[in-house]
Amino acid sequence: MANFSKSTVPQFSVDVYQNEFLPEGGRDVSAIVTVTSTGGGTTGRQPLTPAAGSAAGVVIMVDCSGSMDYPATKMRGAREATAAAVDTLHDGTSFAVVAGTHLAKEVYPGNGRLAVADARTRAEAKEALRRLSAGGGTAIGTWLRLADRLLSSADHLTIRHGVLLTDGRNEHESPEELRAALDACAGRFTCDARGVGTDWEVKEVTGIASALLGSADIVADPAGLAADFTAMMEQTMGKGVADVTLRLWTPVGVEIAYVKQVAPTVEDLTARRTEAGPRAGDYPTGSWGDESRDYHVSVRVPQAAIGQEMLAARVSLLAPDPLGGDPRPLSQGLVRAVWTDDLAMSTSINPQVAHYTGQAELADVIQQGLDARKSGDHDGATAKLGRAVQLAAASGNADTAKLLSKVVDVVDAATGTVRLKAKVAEADEMTLETRSTKTVRVKR
Known part of the structure; x- marks a missing residue:
């Protein structure tokens, strides 16, 4: 197994909160699973480099459609925000900037590759941003596919992340084309999406973030973009491990009702399950730094007699093996069911x-x-x-x-x-x- 630096790879813990007691005939078991990672990412301006065990790649997708010129503060705000994000990149981070219209165009560095952040490349990228201008339509799926190609061009990356800014509706491709692009990119990189102004479609932007396990937000005033982009990039620079999955194993006869992330945001993961062996399934959680998230797991167990108890589910956290072997176990917790005739115990809600x-x-x-x-x-x-x-x-x-x-x-x-x-x-x-x-x- 690779020797990961403790300063860049989070240490995970799992805590389960539930009322395990069921009345006679009771079958529904709910639990809140709190996953906490500590000691991950980096602090301040420490470099995040491949040698540190967590190589990051970021592609910033900037809407350059014609509507970004109305008012002109939007395009100016987008250039300033992207420059601020570039300034926040740690030395050693791979990055690129894409201009998005009805086409996707590489702004920096070009030639289908990523640059490596240092003082020189940051300055070059900011110079290239000054030449950005608005004109054309909006086809977000093409932006995402280009971001995927760029992030895939560097095979050493463990953290692959996109930042997408748009100010309008995705009018130059069909919803089916956007959905196909999201399906193609899901699991390959995470993406934060931002809508600037008020002429964009909320469900489009939140749908992009949801499909790619990122955050979505509105920046109604373009003057707030630089601060928002800086905060987003600081969070991205703090990620220490990607592609963490929550694995749910259930005994014979147990049915899964749902698996949802419930903090810091609500995200239903039930339909995103991929089978992982007998009676086990994996649910994607994306990239992690120093943070804590809560998941609501609901299962239905077979009926049992008073006094019996059983393991209703085992929840495990897994990360990819950097050498390509089986996923590495990070932590686990147990969900139990106990049948009782004590009314107070069985009716108490956790x-x-x-x-x-x-x-x-x-x-x-x-x-x-x-x-x-x-x-x-x-x-x-x-x-x-x-x-x-x-x-x-x-x-x-x-x-x-x-x-x-x-x-x-x-x-x-x-x-x-x-x-x-x-x-x-x-x-x-x-x-x-x-x-x-x-x-x-x-x-x-």
Whole structure:
């Protein structure tokens, strides 16, 4: 096994929170699995190099379609933001910049390859950015495919990451073409996506980030792009291991209801399972640095008699072997089921499970409420967004509560009594929709 530097490869731990007790006839078992990695990535301006055990490659995709000139601050903000991101790259990081229109064009370094970040290449890249201009259409799938080719050109990379900025709708390719590009790139690199201004489609941008296990956000004012890109790149530079999978093994007779990431955002991983041997399946989690994430695992076990107990599931974290062998185990946790006739024990809801069930519902009702509002269903929108206000208040999700208050007038948060605002700024509505899946951690 390769000798990885401890300073760049996270150490993983898994903690399981559940009420394992079931009543007679009970079959549904839920658990929150908290995965924590520590000691990963790098700090400050320390170099991230192949010798350190974690070689990173980044491709920045900048929308250069004609709409980026309206207003001109968007194109200027995009150039400045990309320059700031380039400045944040650690020495030794492989990188490239792509200009995206209805075509994808290499801006720097060119010739189908990646540059290696140092003082000279950063300066050259920023000089190339000054020549970026707006013109043409938008075909995001072509940008992603070029990013994939560039990242694949360097076979030593362990961290492959994209950053995508767009200001408009993907009008020059079909939804099927974009989906095919996402399917082709999924599992090959992660990608953060940003929408600037208010003329882009939220579901397109969040769909890109979701498919490629990255983050999505809105930057309504182009002046905020540089700070956002710098923060994104700092997070990317902190990643120490890629392609971590959550493996779920279940005994005979156990059915998997779902597997969801529930913090820091809600992301349903159920359909992304790949089989990994008898009664085992892998769920992708992407790249990790110093961070903690929570996953909600729900399984259905066979009925059993009072006093019996069983292992309902085993959750393991695995990372690829750098030498191409079997995946390396990082940590694991166990989900149990115990049948009891003690009513208090079997009806108690674990606080972590209850909290994240509410956070998942919060994300759902925000989307449903905004969709109802757009379709003119004011009663449906009021009911769903009122429920969202109630859930946000109960869980202490202050950020989401603040975003909701820009779309509805809150009469009583505790009961979810609200009135739809007559006028809502487009940026406020898009911000709520884009950030609807962001959750707050349970207070332990």
